[in-house]
Amino acid sequence: MLILLSFMQSINKTYSLADLKKWDFPGTTLCLLGHPIEHALSPIMHNAALAQMAKMDPQFSDWRYFKFDIPPQNLLEALRLCYAKRFLGINLTLPHKNDVIRMISSIDEVAKKMEAVNSLIYETTGYRGFNTDGYGLEAAIKETLGISIKGKKVILLGAGGAAKAAAIQCLLAECSELWIGNRTLERLEDLLKTLGILGKGKVFGFSLGQIPKSLPKTGLLINATVLGMNENDLFPVDLNYFNPSLKIYDMVYRAGSTKFVREAQERNMKASDGLRMLVEQGARSLQVWTQKKVPIEVMWESIINAIKTMEG
Secondary structure: OHHHHHHHHHHOOEEOHHHHHOOOOOOEEEEEEEOOOOOOOHHHHHHHHHHHHHHHOHHHOOEEEEEEEOOHHHHHHHHHHHHHOOOOEEEEOOOOOOHHHHHOOEEOHHHHHHOOOOEEEEEOOEEEEEOOHHHHHHHHHHHHHOOOOOOOEEEEEOOOHHHHHHHHHHHHOOOOEEEEEEOOHHHHHHHHHHHHHHHOOOEEEEEOOOOOOOOOOOOEEEEOOOOOOOOOOOOOOOHHHOOOOOEEEEOOOOOOOOHHHHHHHHOOOOEEOOHHHHHHHHHHHHHHHHOOOOOHHHHHHHHHHHHHHHHO
16 A cells, blocks of 8 residues: 555656756656646546556557646746647646636637636647536536436536536537526626627526525536535535435535535435546546547546545
8 A cells, every 4th residue: 555655646746847947758748737736636547548558559658747836927937848848738727727828829719718728739839728627527427427418407506717617518518508606796797798699598697695496406506616625614505405306516526525415415316526527627638639549447547546545
């Protein structure tokens, strides 16, 4: 167990801007940029997938994925260094997903709608940005809850960046209705305006402090707030309002699942936390970078094993 933990710590090492300045890894470099980033498990799942892919295709034998703690004020410098050193692919996590847009040469249409970029790929004209968060959410819901977003009534909790990506993906996936609840009404109104024509006629906003009687009692509920990450968090909504047939996807993930998910399961509701979304969005990025089929179950197993090892 100690040997395995030491190995995981070595491949999940956190690097800095100073490390990036003297970077000389001889193979193909992929990485994650964020701040803080010590908790991130992305190198474990990506390197597990690359090791598996190398068994079938030797070209991937020198591909590696690393993570760098880059404060916001150093993001532009870090991107310029990554490009100069020909980093092929980059993932971005908080707080960089919005700021990076003005620092890259191009951005795809989905990322443009979401106004957020979580992945970059090296091109001769500069980095091109795209977003795999929405794809990861939809794929995770299908995998863990066994349902499609298409045709479903969706209740989305939150109006921040994660909620925006979720809302746009739900509309692109052709949900029948989208109900968005948030405590801060000003932020809710901003999101509703952003959705605009894309959700015309089937998007409804409501205050989490005053649940409307018309709110659906079944369908799919997505928690895009950070509530539930801590054991003392109060739920955004009262689960007793809903029918047990309601499916719940909590975008938050933590060891042992979230309080929100456990509470739903106690009511015989089918629910899942956001760990599968982490894997699905990561696999999608890796597929774009490698242009190959990615062993997603290897990524999933590596994450599960890493969490179990760190817990015990």
